[in-house]
Amino acid sequence: MSQQHLTQLTSIVGATNVLVGNDTDSYTTDYRGVFRGKALAVVRPGSTGEVSAVVKYCCQNAIPVVPQGGNTSLLGGSVPDDKGDAVVLSLSRLNKIRAVDTLNATMVVDAGVTLHSARAAAEEAGALFPLRIGSEGSCQIGGNLSTNAGGTAVLRYGNMRDLVLGLEVVLPNGDIWHGLRGLRKDNAGYDLKHLFIGTEGTLGIITAAVLKLFPVPRSKCVALLGMESADAALESFGLLRQRLGPDVTAFELISSDAMTLVLGHLGREAAPLNTTHDWYVLVEMSSTAVQEDAEVSFLAALSDAAEKGLIADAAIAANEKQAADFWLIREEISDAQTRTRGSVRCDVSVPLSSIPKYIRETSAKVLDIAPQTRMVIYGHVGDGNVHFNPLRPADMSAEDYQAKHGDAITRVVDDAAMLMNGSISAEHGVGTAKRDELLHVRSNVELKMAWNVKRALDPANLMNPGKVLPDFTSVK
Incomplete structure (x- = not known):
């Protein structure tokens, strides 16, 4: 990187926040060590204004920009390629909780706030931010939005697209869109925030968001179920949803091989059931009802499923510790795979x-x-x-x-x-790993529309280039 570029970027964010050489290694490799690249420099702005200034300078000098949150991407979306011509723009210093409004049930946070910190801030205010992901200690809200993250409570609360009301975004030319409106009803034109959710930083850099908050459930019931088939699991889900409605917060299916793998990873001999099974289900119900009433409803629904021959075995958490222990099994499957x-x-x-x-x-x-x-x-x-x-x-x-x-x-x-009319990416995004697969699963009309949006906002293709969209020359 030319000394002139380093000098200019340093003048914006300070010398300690422009990293070069070996200091960039943790930013140019994903956390699993699967995707590796190179960077001209890693720049760590401390405010939206600094993000804007960095992006504007890069735009004026045709320097590609790779936005990065907690770098927990599974598909290469958060690391640069191996050309070494891009600036990695880390949002980690944008880590403030700007405001919490319990009456409006909203919270305004910087993009670099970790999911754990956001959940803790909501809890401190007596509210719930419901997104739950195993990497919550390191993943950041900006990254969660850029991939439209889902997690284990989507069933009840939706994914990030459903959990955000407004955004602040730095556009590819450095302009700032001030869209931090905490409104649930706003039909004044296009809902522009959806351009930036799930597009992995290819259209702009999210610097802050207005998140929805929810009441803290008064009760929670968790059970680990043994099933003999996936058919029985899905039929059980239908029954529980019919009996318990939206109180079914999570319904997680686990294969026998997945259970064996994670138990070995955790150093355990067996799942907390009397016998082994081909399939397991972790089900959670949360409710505004008192705990005793919720338990009666939960047990009645499980009993109905058992009487129909759908549930072969069950362990019901007797307290928060047991519930957390059941959830640990589910949440550690991903890490067990990474280590294996x-x-x-x-x-x-x-x-x-x-x-x-x-x-x-x-x-x-x-x-x-x-x-x-x-x-x-x-x-x-x-x-x-x-x-x-x-x-x-x-x-x-x-x-x-x-x-x-x-x-x-x-x-x-x-x-x-x-x-089966499905999707090749349910919640992890596209990155580089699945980018070219879109040529096979998306129509030319869809790809051309996507590229038209990209060219309108980022005509020089400097914002996270090579991610999400396949090479346009391949689109006939």
Whole structure:
């Protein structure tokens, strides 16, 4: 990077907030070590004004900008490519809770606030911000918005697109859009915030957001269920939703292979059930009812499912500690895969009614490609999201498995989802890992519309280039 550029960027954010050389390593590699790139520099602005000034300078000098939050992306969206010509713009210093309005049930936060900090600030004000993700201690609100994050409470509260009312955004030319309006009804023209949610920093940089808050539930019931089939799990979900309505907060499906993997990772011999099962479900109900009344309703619904032969076994959390212990099993599956290495991570969604068929047919196709594959399948099936992550056999190296089978398995898993009117990315975004797959699963009309929006806001293609959108020359 020329000394002139370094001098100008340093004049904006200060010498300690412009990193070069080896100091950039943690910003140019994703947390799993899968995606690696290079950067001219890492710049860490401390305010929206500084973000604007940095972006304006980069725009004037044709320097690509890669926005970065907590760098917990699974698909390469938060790291630069290997050209070494981009500035990584870290939002980590934008970490203030600007305001909490309990009557309006909103909270204004900087983009660099971690999800954990946002949830804690809401709790301190006697409210709930409901997004729950395993990486909440490091992922940031700006990143959550840029990927339209979902998590384990989507079933009741929705994903980030449903949890935000207004945004502040720095546009690719450095202009600031002041859209921090905490309104639930505003039909004065286009709802522009949706341009920036789920587009992974390719259209602008979110610097702050107005988030929705909710009442803290008075009661919570959690159970781990043993099931003999995915069909029984989905039928149980239908019954529980009918009996408990929107109080069903989470319904998480876990395959036997996924359970075995995570129990080994946690150093446990068995799940907290009397026997082993082909499938498990972690179900949570939260309610404004008092705990005793909620428990009666919860147990009655589970009893109905058991009487219909849908539930083979159940362990019901007797207290918060046991509930947290059940949730730990679910939340540690991802880390167990990362540490084991060699999983083909696919994040698909299909209509709820298609989930059992999708799992059966796609599992068979994967095992035809690579026998002895461990079928690590789990996810928020109450909203159709299945993390379908085939894992290498124990006696095969991660490198060999990925090289021999990774691409074929990904194509089979994703194609099967599309045949069932699903999606190849339910909540993890696109990044670079799934970018070119969009050529196969999105129509030319959709891709051209997306590129038209990109060119209108970022004509020089400087904002997180190479992410989300496949090469336009490939679009006929």
